[in-house]
Amino acid sequence: MKDTLALLQKFNAHPDSRCWYVAWNPKGTLLASCGGDRAIRIWGREGDSWECKTVLQDGHQRAVRKVAWSPCGNYLASASFDATTCIWKKKNDDFECLTVLEGHENEVKCAAWAPSGNLLATCSRDKSVWIWEVDEEDEYECVSVVNSHTQDAKHVVWHPTQELLASCSYDNNVCVYKEEDDDWECRATLEGHTSTVWGLTFDPSGQRLASCSDDRTVKIWKECQPGGGQGTDTAWKCVCTLSGFHGRTVYDIAWCPLTGALATACGDDGVRVFKEDETADPDQPVFSLSAHVPKAHSQDVNCIAWNPKEAGLLVSRSDNGEIAVWNYQSEV
Amino acid sequence: MSGGARLENANPLIFQRTGERLQTANDEDEDVADPIDDREIFDLIRSINDPEHPLSLEELNVVEQVRVRVDDQENTVGVEFTPTIPHCSMATLIGLSIKVKLLRSLPERFKIDVHITPGTHASEDAVNKQLADKERVAAALENSQLLEVVNQCLISNARTG
Numbered sequence: 001m002k003d004t005l006a007l008l009q010k011f012n013a014h015p016d017s018r019c020w021y022v023a024w025n026p027k028g029t030l031l032a033s034c035g036g037d038r039a040i041r042i043w044g045r046e047g048d049s050w051e052c053k054t055v056l057q058d059g060h061q062r063a064v065r066k067v068a069w070s071p072c073g074n075y076l077a078s079a080s081f082d083a084t085t086c087i088w089k090k091k092n093d094d095f096e097c098l099t100v101l102e103g104h105e106n107e108v109k110c111a112a113w114a115p116s117g118n119l120l121a122t123c124s125r126d127k128s129v130w131i132w133e134v135d136e137e138d139e140y141e142c143v144s145v146v147n148s149h150t151q152d153a154k155h156v157v158w159h160p161t162q163e164l165l166a167s168c169s170y171d172n173n174v175c176v177y178k179e180e181d182d183d184w185e186c187r188a189t190l191e192g193h194t195s196t197v198w199g200l201t202f203d204p205s206g207q208r209l210a211s212c213s214d215d216r217t218v219k220i221w222k223e224c225q226p227g228g229g230q231g232t233d234t235a236w237k238c239v240c241t242l243s244g245f246h247g248r249t250v251y252d253i254a255w256c257p258l259t260g261a262l263a264t265a266c267g268d269d270g271v272r273v274f275k276e277d278e279t280a281d282p283d284q285p286v287f288s289l290s291a292h293v294p295k296a297h298s299q300d301v302n303c304i305a306w307n308p309k310e311a312g313l314l315v316s317r318s319d320n321g322e323i324a325v326w327n328y329q330s331e332v
Numbered sequence: 333m334s335g336g337a338r339l340e341n342a343n344p345l346i347f348q349r350t351g352e353r354l355q356t357a358n359d360e361d362e363d364v365a366d367p368i369d370d371r372e373i374f375d376l377i378r379s380i381n382d383p384e385h386p387l388s389l390e391e392l393n394v395v396e397q398v399r400v401r402v403d404d405q406e407n408t409v410g411v412e413f414t415p416t417i418p419h420c421s422m423a424t425l426i427g428l429s430i431k432v433k434l435l436r437s438l439p440e441r442f443k444i445d446v447h448i449t450p451g452t453h454a455s456e457d458a459v460n461k462q463l464a465d466k467e468r469v470a471a472a473l474e475n476s477q478l479l480e481v482v483n484q485c486l487i488s489n490a491r492t493g
Contacts, residue, residue, distance in 0.1 A: 018470070036470070062474050065467075081471050107471050125471070152468070170465065196465060214464065248443065249464075267443070299440055300466070319466075320440060 003330045005273055005291035005314070011050055013041055014321040021066040021303045022317045026073045028309035033323060034064035040078055040088075042095070043323075050325070056095050059086045062107075070113045077111040077120060085111050085122050087140065101140055103130060114158045114165075121165050123153035129167050129177070131184050148175045148186035157200045160257070166209055168197035174211050174221070176236060190221055192238045199252040204260060208285075209236070212250035212264055218242040218274075220285055240285045245272060248300075254314075256306040261328060262287065263314055265301035270294045271316050273328055290330060297322055339384055341416045347393045349378075367404040368438070374400050376437050377411065380429050381485045383422050392416055394426060399449060407441045409434060414449040423453055427463045428472065429485040 013019050017036035024031060031043040031050065040056040062081035069076055076088040076095060083104045088095040105126035112121050120132040120140070131144040151170035158165055165177040165184070174190040174197055195214035202209055209221045220240040247268035254263050262274040275290040297318035307313035314326040353371055374397040378390035389395045399412040411430055415423045431446045438444070446463050448456040462468055473479055 063470065081474055109467070125468075154467070170461075170468075196461070300443075 003273070003275070003290040004328070005271065005293050006327045006329070007293070007296075008325040008327050009049060010322055010324045012321050013043070013052075013317070013323045014039070017321060018063075018319050019302070019317045019321045019323065020063065022305055022315055022323055023067050023069055024305055024307050024315070025069045026071055026308055028307040028313070031315060031323070032067045032069065032076060033317065034067045034078060035321065036063045038062060038064060038080075040064055040067055040076070040095075050323075054094055056088060056097075059088070059097055060084065065108065066110045068111050068113055071115055071117045075113075077113065077122075079108040079111040079122060081107040083108060083124070085120075087120075087138075089138070098138055099140060101132060101142075103142060103145075104128070109153060110155045112156045112158055112165075114163055115161055116163070119158075119163065121156045121158065121167075123156045123167050125152040127151060127153060127169075129153055129156060129165070129175075131165070131177075143182070144179075144184035146175075146177060146184055146186055148177075148189065149173065154196065154198055155200055157202065159206045160202055160204065161206055164206075166200050166202070168200050168211055170196045172197060172213070172215075174200060174209070174236075176209075176234065178234075188234050188236050190236050190238070192219055192241075193217070196249075198250065199265075201253050201255040201262075203255050204257045208239075210253050210255055210262060212253040214249040216243065216246045216248065216250060218246075218250060218253060218262070218264060220287070222283065239283060240287060242274065242287055245274075245289055246270075251301065252303045254304045254306050256311070257308060258306070258311040259330070261290065261306075261330065263304045263306065263328075265304040265316055267300040268294075269297050269299060269301060269318075271296040271301055271304065271314075271324075271326070273314075275330060291328060293326075296324060340420060340422070341384065344385060344387070344392050344416050346387065346391050349388075349390055350397070368402055368409075368442075369404070370397055370400045370402050373402055373409055373411065373434070373438075377430050377433055379488060380426075380433055381487065383425055383429075383481065383485055389413070389426070389430075395430070408443050408445070409438065410445045410447070412447050412449040414452045418452060418454050420453065423448060423455070423459050424462055425481065425485070427459060428469065429482050431463060431469065432473070432482055433486055 013033045014035035019035040022033040034040045042054040043050045044053045060080040066079045074090045078086045085101040087098045089098045104124035107125045123129045127149045149169040156167045168174045172193045175186045176188040193213040197213045199212045221236045222239045249267040252265040273291040274287040277286040280286040299319035303317040312328040401410040
């Protein structure tokens with residue numbers, strides 16, 4: 001039984017600057033990348049290679065940290081160190097800046113769309129998480145500002161089907177939020193990591209959350225109903241810790257919605273894929289290292305993302321501006 | 333540099349500079365690759381100016397060659413620096429200057445870790461965490477004022493450079 005992670009292609013996305021993030025569109029046909037050069041690039045596949053279709057410049061005054069596609073695939077949100085989040089609308093092959101969301105006090109670290117497409121979450125070094133509502137006229141309104149973290153909020157991610165939000169922070173914790181009476185509140189604080197938590201991802205069913213950290217571990221959390229299951233507060237327990245696999249900070253983690261494989265991006269330049277043991281107790285999952293490319297890039301790998309439609313297609317990003325496309329094959 | 337306010341450490345201890353590196357026969361041989369070693373890293377950081385005094389980090393014993401660890405094969409560089417006093421508020425700035433100097437001078441393949449010498453500063457964990465967070469470092473360096481202060485520290489002094 002041999003699992004492989006094969007390199008399909010490597011290309012330089014942001015010359016002369018760091019590439020911070022890359023995201024697949026919901027159809028899995030386009031890649032949006034963003035970086036220290038303040039630009040966003042949209043890439044499309046031409047045969048076997050990837051071509052840059054559009055460059056979105058002049059949207060931000062400082063580095064763009066993350067980009068996110070709306071569930072319908074027609075909008076892009078870009079989070080920047082200039083403290084704003086830009087919303088772009090797709091018009092044929094180009095994108096137009098629709099609006100700029102202001103409010104955070106300093107660098108916006110992440111933006112993410114809820115599965116319904118009506119809500120957007122952003123988080124920032126100012127420690128807060130903002131929830132924005134968008135109506136049919138493309139008007140954005142901030143509906144909640146939650147201050148549950150004591151330090152920079154690094155990443156936000158939505159549950160795949162419910163309106164449940166999770167964020168992670170420099171304060172070593174993960175927070176889970178739900179809406180109650182038109183206001184968003186932190187419902188659970190997941191403690192356990194001993195250093196900054198950089199990334200979060202939900203499993204395909206949304207019952208579990210995986211987090212990755214500067215403490216070089218990955219933790220899997222599961223929601224458990226306290227007591228009679230009628231309580232409004234939820235409790236999340238750490239059911240698994242993957243340690244000893246990563247040589248340096250784990251910057252990003254992605255759970256494949258199609259295959260359930262877990263991929264990580266690490267500061268030791270490596271890309272790793274973990275597979276879950278099918279026979280293990282669901283409350284005590286066991287993950288094993290299925291594939292590992294030690295020198296996937298010549299510098300830190302910042303971001304990793306599974307294609308939402310094509311099983312096994314994985315993309316990774318690095319500090320040197322490179323994007324690499326991989327094919328993961330698992331023999332089950 | 334500190335805008336006329338009282339200096340934090342008005343009477344720092346000043347240390348002597350080590351001499352120039354002695355060239356060995358291998359160093360002069362063009363065909364032998366020079367691995368990057370502790371001394372080379374030290375040579376890069378020793379002349380960084382202290383933000384407060386007209387002295388280099390070497391002269392203030394903030395950096396010492398023994399506190400530099402390089403592994404050329406593993407591509408790692410570890411530097412420990414010792415603030416002159418335990419409550420030095422310039423510690424983050426000094427650490428940042430060391431990190432920036434190395435980032436600009438070394439090949440991309442190197443992972444650079446800058447820490448405060450354990451036990452020498454009141455907020456060493458907080459400072460170490462900030463220096464290790466590359467997102468924070470990148471965002472800080474986009475701040476033109478801070479970048480200017482860092483560049484001032486890195487200006488090579490004709491006397492020491």
